[in-house]
Amino acid sequence: MPSASQLVDLESTTAVPSTPAEATLPKVLSDNQDVAPASKGHFNASLDMALHLLEQQKGQVQFYNNGLDGDRGRSDSATPINWSRTTDIPSSGLRKEFDSYKNIDAAADDLILDADRGYPDSPRTCVSRASSAAAIDTASATNVVEHKANETDQVNVECKVRARIPYPGGHFYLHLYHTDEDDKEHLAIVFGDDIRSATLERSTGQDETDMDRKIRGASTGAMRKMVEYDIAHRKPASEEVNNKTEVVESIGPMGFDTDPSDQFVAGRISVVDAPLVRIHSECFTGETVSSVRCDCGYQLAEAMRVIQQEGRGVIVYLRQEGRGIGLLEKLKAYNLQDMGHDTVDANLLLNHPADARTYGSARSILADLGIPKLRLLTNNTDKIRQLCHRSHLEVVCHVPMYPRWWSTSEGGDPAAQLSYARHLALKKGVMGEADKYLRTKAERMGHMLTMQLMDRDEWQNLGFHEDTDTKTGT
Numbered sequence: 001m002p003s004a005s006q007l008v009d010l011e012s013t014t015a016v017p018s019t020p021a022e023a024t025l026p027k028v029l030s031d032n033q034d035v036a037p038a039s040k041g042h043f044n045a046s047l048d049m050a051l052h053l054l055e056q057q058k059g060q061v062q063f064y065n066n067g068l069d070g071d072r073g074r075s076d077s078a079t080p081i082n083w084s085r086t087t088d089i090p091s092s093g094l095r096k097e098f099d100s101y102k103n104i105d106a107a108a109d110d111l112i113l114d115a116d117r118g119y120p121d122s123p124r125t126c127v128s129r130a131s132s133a134a135a136i137d138t139a140s141a142t143n144v145v146e147h148k149a150n151e152t153d154q155v156n157v158e159c160k161v162r163a164r165i166p167y168p169g170g171h172f173y174l175h176l177y178h179t180d181e182d183d184k185e186h187l188a189i190v191f192g193d194d195i196r197s198a199t200l201e202r203s204t205g206q207d208e209t210d211m212d213r214k215i216r217g218a219s220t221g222a223m224r225k226m227v228e229y230d231i232a233h234r235k236p237a238s239e240e241v242n243n244k245t246e247v248v249e250s251i252g253p254m255g256f257d258t259d260p261s262d263q264f265v266a267g268r269i270s271v272v273d274a275p276l277v278r279i280h281s282e283c284f285t286g287e288t289v290s291s292v293r294c295d296c297g298y299q300l301a302e303a304m305r306v307i308q309q310e311g312r313g314v315i316v317y318l319r320q321e322g323r324g325i326g327l328l329e330k331l332k333a334y335n336l337q338d339m340g341h342d343t344v345d346a347n348l349l350l351n352h353p354a355d356a357r358t359y360g361s362a363r364s365i366l367a368d369l370g371i372p373k374l375r376l377l378t379n380n381t382d383k384i385r386q387l388c389h390r391s392h393l394e395v396v397c398h399v400p401m402y403p404r405w406w407s408t409s410e411g412g413d414p415a416a417q418l419s420y421a422r423h424l425a426l427k428k429g430v431m432g433e434a435d436k437y438l439r440t441k442a443e444r445m446g447h448m449l450t451m452q453l454m455d456r457d458e459w460q461n462l463g464f465h466e467d468t469d470t471k472t473g474t
C-alpha cells in the first residue's frame with residue numbers, strides 16, 4: 001500500500017504522465033488494492049468527498065488506478081503497485097465510476113483499508129493535492145465573497161439579564177443578550193462593576209417594579225440614578241475611527257514583556273479608556289469536553305485570567321460554534337480532518353466558508369456596554385478588520401494569544417519559551433494536534449501567530465513525519 005506521501009509523490013514522478021496539457025487536469029488516484037475488513041463506510045465517504053471536489057471543478061479529470069482495473073473486488077496486497085492513467089473523463093462521468101466501486105463495496109466485506117497513511121480509516125481514493133487546492137480556491141473565493149456581502153451592517157442587541165458569577169479571586173457579571181440577527185443567546189462576561197449595559201438599564205415599562213428590575217439584574221434606587229447618569233453621559237465614539245480597517249499594533253503577548261514604546265505601556269491609554277476585550281466564539285469541544293484539537297478552551301480561560309488580573313474588561317461570547325457552521329458540521333469537519341485535511345479544507349469540502357462568522361453582534365454588544373475603544377485579545381486579523389469595519393469601535397491594539405503550552409512559565413523571555421516548546425515537542429515526539437491547528441490558522445487564515453513551532457522542513461529533518469507521528473491534519 002502506498003502511504004499518503006507516496007500517493008502524492010506518485011503524481012510528481014514519471015509513473016504519472018505529466019505533459020503540460022495533462023498537468024492542468026485534476027488527477028484522481030484510485031487504489032483498490034489492499035484487502036482488509038472494517039472500513040468500507042469510510043471508503044464510500046472518501047469517494048463522496050472526492051466526487052464533491054471534482055464536481056466543483058466541473059471539468060475533465062485524469063483517472064488513475066493501481067493497475068487492477070477490472071479486478072476491483074479482491075486482490076493480493078502483495079501485487080506491485082502500477083499506477084497507470086486509464087482515461088480522461090468528464091467529472092460528471094465519475095459518478096458512474098465511483099458507483100461501481102460502491103457496488104463492489106456493498107458486495108465485498110473484505111475491501112478497503114489504508115493503514116499506511118497513518119489514519120486507519122483514511123480514504124483510499126484521493127484527489128491530488130494540486131487539484132484539491134484548485135477546487136478549494138474556487139470554493140473559497142465564492143464563499144468568502146457571498147459571505148461578506150451578506151453581513152448585516154447594524155445588529156440590534158438587547159441585554160435581557162445580568163447576574164453576578166463568583167470567580168476565583170472575585171466575581172464577574174454574566175450578561176445575556178438577544179439580537180435581531182439570530183435566535184441565539186450571546187453572552188458578555190464582564191469584569192468591572194462599572195461596565196453597564198444600556199439596554200438592560202432601560203425600563204421595560206411603566207409597571208416594572210424594583211423586584212422585576214432586580215430579577216433582571218438592572219439597578220434600582222440610588223444606584224439606578226448613578227448608572228443612568230453614567231450611561232447618558234457616555235462619550236460618543238470618535239468619528240475619526242469610522243471605517244478603520246488596519247489597527248494591528250501589537251502590545252506583546254500575554255505574559256511576555258510588553259513593548260515600552262506602545263501607547264498603553266507609556267500610559268497614554270488607560271485600562272479604563274481601552275479595556276481588554278476578547279471576542280470569543282463558542283467551542284463545545286474545546287471548552288466543555290477539553291478537546292486538545294484546538295486552543296479554544298485555553299484561550300477562554302486565559303482571557304478570563306488576564307482580564308481579571310487587570311480588573312476590568314469584557315469577553316463577548318458569541319454562539320458561533322465551529323466558526324459559524326455549528327456543531328453538527330464541525331464534527332463532520334473533524335472527520336474530514338482525521339482523513340488528513342486541515343481545518344480550512346474540511347470546511348470548504350463541506351461547502352462552508354473557511355470562516356462563517358460575523359461580528360456585528362459583538363460590535364453592538366460592546367457599544368451597549370459603553371466600550372468604544374479596546375485592546376483586543378486575538379491573533380485573528382479578520383476579526384480585527386470586521387470589528388472595525390463600518391463601525392465606531394476603535395481597536396487600539398491587539399494583544400496576541402500564544403498558547404500556554406508554548407511557555408515555560410508565565411512571563412519570561414519569549415525566545416527561551418519557544419525553545420522550550422520545541423524541547424517539549426521533541427520530547428513528546430509528536431506535534432500536538434492543537435499546534436497543527438494553530439499552524440493552519442497562521443498559514444491559511446491570516447492569524448498573526450509567528451509559528452515558533454518548527455516549520456515542516458525542520459520537523460522532518462529531525463526525523464518526524466506528520467502523517468505517521470500524528471493522527472490528524474487539523
Ligand SMILES: Nc1nc2c(ncn2[C@@H]2O[C@H](COP(=O)(O)OP(=O)(O)OP(=O)(O)O)[C@@H](O)[C@H]2O)c(=O)[nH]1
Binds near residue numbers: 283320321333343474
Ligand atoms: N469549523 C471548525 N471550527 C473549529 C475548528 N476548531 C475550532 N473551531 C471553532 O473555531 C472557533 C474559534 O476560532 P479560532 O480560529 O480558533 O480562533 P479565532 O477566534 O478566530 O481567533 P483568535 O481570536 O486568535 O482566537 C470556535 O467557534 C470553534 O468552535 C475546526 O476544526 N473546524
